[in-house]
Amino acid sequence: MEHARRVQGQSDGRALDGHRLWPGFVISFGYWTTDFLVVQRVLSANSLRSAKMAPVIGAAVKMAVPLIVILPGLIALGLHNADGSMVFHLVPGSVAKATGQHSYDDVLPLMLIRYCGPGLLGLGITALIAGFMSGMAGNISAFSTVWTHDLYGAFINKKASDRHYVAMGRWSTVIGMLVSIATAYLVMNAASIMDYVQALFSFFIAPLFGTVILGMLWKRATRAGGFWGLLCGTVASIGMFVWVRINADGLRYIAISSDARPMAENLYHALWSWLICVGVTVIVSLMTKPIPTAQLSGLVYGVTPLPSDGAATLWQKPAFWAVVVIVVFFILNIVFF
Amino acid sequence: MARAKLSIWFFCGILMLADGVVLLGQGIFEHFGHAPATVLANLQPTLWWAVLLTLFETFYTVRFRPSTHSVD
Numbered sequence: 001m002e003h004a005r006r007v008q009g010q011s012d013g014r015a016l017d018g019h020r021l022w023p024g025f026v027i028s029f030g031y032w033t034t035d036f037l038v039v040q041r042v043l044s045a046n047s048l049r050s051a052k053m054a055p056v057i058g059a060a061v062k063m064a065v066p067l068i069v070i071l072p073g074l075i076a077l078g079l080h081n082a083d084g085s086m087v088f089h090l091v092p093g094s095v096a097k098a099t100g101q102h103s104y105d106d107v108l109p110l111m112l113i114r115y116c117g118p119g120l121l122g123l124g125i126t127a128l129i130a131g132f133m134s135g136m137a138g139n140i141s142a143f144s145t146v147w148t149h150d151l152y153g154a155f156i157n158k159k160a161s162d163r164h165y166v167a168m169g170r171w172s173t174v175i176g177m178l179v180s181i182a183t184a185y186l187v188m189n190a191a192s193i194m195d196y197v198q199a200l201f202s203f204f205i206a207p208l209f210g211t212v213i214l215g216m217l218w219k220r221a222t223r224a225g226g227f228w229g230l231l232c233g234t235v236a237s238i239g240m241f242v243w244v245r246i247n248a249d250g251l252r253y254i255a256i257s258s259d260a261r262p263m264a265e266n267l268y269h270a271l272w273s274w275l276i277c278v279g280v281t282v283i284v285s286l287m288t289k290p291i292p293t294a295q296l297s298g299l300v301y302g303v304t305p306l307p308s309d310g311a312a313t314l315w316q317k318p319a320f321w322a323v324v325v326i327v328v329f330f331i332l333n334i335v336f337f
Numbered sequence: 338m339a340r341a342k343l344s345i346w347f348f349c350g351i352l353m354l355a356d357g358v359v360l361l362g363q364g365i366f367e368h369f370g371h372a373p374a375t376v377l378a379n380l381q382p383t384l385w386w387a388v389l390l391t392l393f394e395t396f397y398t399v400r401f402r403p404s405t406h407s408v409d
Contacts, residue, residue, distance in 0.1 A: 117373030119363035120383040123356060 024267060026274045027201055030209030032059070036142040037135075049309040052318035060325050063332060072111045073104065136180070143176040144169050198266035199241060206270035207233025210277035217301050218285075219293060225285030233277025237269045343403055350397030357390030364388075 032038055032055055041058075045051035079087040088110060089101060096103035102110060112124045148169040153160070160168075187196045211230045214221045243250040244265055252258045255268045296303045311317040364384030372378045 114376050115382065117363075117367065117375045117378060117383055119360045120386055123360065123386065126356075 026206050026209065026270045027198070027267060029213075030201070030205040030270070030274075034205055034208045034212050036146055037138045040138075040142050040145060047310065048307060049311055049316065049318060052309055053321065056318055056321045056325055060321075060328075063325075063329060066336075068108075073107045076107045076111060140173055140176045140180065144173045147172045147176075195262070195266070198263075199269075202266045202269035202273060203234055203237045203241070206274045207237065207277035210274045211281060214278060214281050214285075215300070219296060219300050219303060220285055220290055221281060221300075222285045222288045222291060224288045225281040225283075228284045229277040229279075229281030232280040233273040236276045237273035240269050240272065241265075344401040346397060346401040347403060350394050350399075350401060353390055354394035354398050357387055357392075357394050360384075360387035361391055 038055065038058065042051045042054045045054055076088045076090065077086075081087055088107070090104050090107060091099065091101045093103040093105060095101065096106075108128070112121055116124050148165055152168055152172075153165055157164075187193060207230050210233060211226050214229070215226055240250070240254055244254065251260050251262070251265055254260075254272065255264045257264075260268075293303050298304050309318065314320050360383055364381060364387040367373060367378070367383055368381060373383075
């Protein structure tokens, strides 16, 4: 445990304190409510209760991700030979490229080879590939759906036949795959794929979360408010990204700390862009004409009759399982903080 | 004659049952003097995983077999 704490300390630079938790809230809540990969699974549920349970089950499984991405690394660090030397001499990726040694990214395959014989090794690699493929398949089908249904069908060609839309969906899947392969080449030289993903999250997901949450819960929000809020939030996030690229000193102002590490940058972009989006949405909405309540039925919480999800016992209620997941989440965070 | 609907869980069951059976063969082979050169091979992880997968996925395959379970 002590070793784990030291490792955490090394990677993080310094311990987390209270105000550092809030940026994480924006990105994680944004992920669960606006990332279409998550939302499309809820939309395809066959009942209201299934739709409510889908993200709860997803969140429960997601809590196990650190077991896969962190634990093998910690075990590798803790493995020593009889003479006290370390079993794995892992080095950063840039060093590994020059010297041919194993980098930190190789830890999971190395551990698989160390412990799994023929057969079991195949199963482990199959499981990893299946995980990557299901994520990719979900993203590509989300891309195809959004393009065909929400952009092409809604704006470009409104009166085409179903056959035409199905063909468009198929073609956009192929093109989406080619674009994603090209994007992989684009970020091949990035320090970490995580930085790139978090940057995109802070550009689009964080401000969109502000728009979605206000639109769902606030009757007074207007179309113009949503549009300008989202635009300002996204532009502000991209602006902050460019600012730090041009002048690295900008990070200390964005993250409100001179000790801020590059990984903190995207979390703070997300927080600022969310705040800007919410602020602009509220101000513009209050300055524009409110939408009559009758038109908001089915769209805004509070003016929409909520149907029963059919849960009879406590075990069937999504809210019960959501509370269980939250309690386990807090316990895990307190134990491993 | 109505055709029985195939549940996605039946598909998952037979797929992983096939994995379990293949691993079971490998695990038994390793048990009889062909242990791999991996760390902690004496604990026979392949055999134990194979037993777990086979039992669990046999249950799934039987539970969601087409004649008794509808996808609705």
